[in-house]
Amino acid sequence: MRYNHRMSNIPKSMKVVSRRRRPAELRELLLGAAEKIFSCKGFADSTMESIAVEAGVAPSVLYRHFPTKQDLFREVVLQPFLQFLRDYHTTWSGQRHAPWDAHKLMHAMITEFYDSIRLHRHGVLSIASIDGLIDKRTTGEIQKQLDTVFAEMLSIGEEEADLHGWYPKENLDLTIRLILGMVASAAVLDSLFLPPGRRRPTRRQLIDHLVDFALYGLRLQPL
Numbered sequence: 001m002r003y004n005h006r007m008s009n010i011p012k013s014m015k016v017v018s019r020r021r022r023p024a025e026l027r028e029l030l031l032g033a034a035e036k037i038f039s040c041k042g043f044a045d046s047t048m049e050s051i052a053v054e055a056g057v058a059p060s061v062l063y064r065h066f067p068t069k070q071d072l073f074r075e076v077v078l079q080p081f082l083q084f085l086r087d088y089h090t091t092w093s094g095q096r097h098a099p100w101d102a103h104k105l106m107h108a109m110i111t112e113f114y115d116s117i118r119l120h121r122h123g124v125l126s127i128a129s130i131d132g133l134i135d136k137r138t139t140g141e142i143q144k145q146l147d148t149v150f151a152e153m154l155s156i157g158e159e160e161a162d163l164h165g166w167y168p169k170e171n172l173d174l175t176i177r178l179i180l181g182m183v184a185s186a187a188v189l190d191s192l193f194l195p196p197g198r199r200r201p202t203r204r205q206l207i208d209h210l211v212d213f214a215l216y217g218l219r220l221q222p223l
Contacts, residue, residue: 030055030065031123034076039122043073043134070138077127077142080120081149084113092156102164107211110183114207117187124188150177179214186210 021029033055037046048069052059066072091108100108117124154173161169185193186206194200201209212220 026057026061027065030057030062030072031076031079034066034072035079035120035123035126038073038076038126043069043126048072070134073126073134074138074142074145076120076123078145080116080124081146084116085149085152087112087116089152089156099163102160102166102215103211105160106215107207110179110210110214111207113180113183114187114203114210117184121188124184150180153180182214183210 030051034046034051037051037054041050046069048062048066049059051072052062055062062072066075088109091112092105095105150173153176157172157176158169161167161172194206209220216222
């Protein structure tokens with residue numbers, strides 16, 4: 001066996017050590033690459049191979065985690081909603097022993113949802129590219145998961161209504177959906193709806209206004 005003198009003279013600090021990515025880290029990498037490709041090319045023109053290239057992995061690695069393009073797209077679309085639900089459920093559960101007031105709790109909900117949607121805004125926008133291009137099974141699975149998110153938020157909202165008693169439970173599901181829809185629009189369609197230039201609100205100003213509007217409507221203050 002030939003001894004490699006060149007390698008033996010390289011200081012340990014300069015040797016490259018390959019590190020295997022953890023499954024969660026690799027999954028995040030693949031979803032990030034898919035979100036970018038889907039948003040640039042749309043669902044129909046995106047390929048698993050182009051997504052693998054963007055992620056810097058072999059196509060076999062991508063297929064091992066996501067067997068089909070539909071599976072990958074479903075995860076890209078659902079990622080911000082499911083992450084928000086996990087984060088907000090943790091926040092809400094943590095305050096139950098010493099309940100927050102309505103403003104603080106709404107502020108936490110809107111902030112976490114806005115940040116999650118904003119972070120994955122291109123994935124959310126890519127939903128517009130699937131009309132008629134994705135099978136009904138995948139569409140149904142996406143809707144089922146979203147309904148699960150809204151159902152969990154409804155359960156939290158109903159418990160808070162029983163605790164505080166200042167807002168009605170009637171049509172609460174629709175109310176929650178519309179609040180989250182308003183926040184999502186502010187996060188992904190900001191260039192269309194928010195004032196431009198110097199009049200454009202900061203993230204903090206926008207979230208504060210969304211919170212007041214969600215709680216108090218056009219008055220922006222309690223009765």
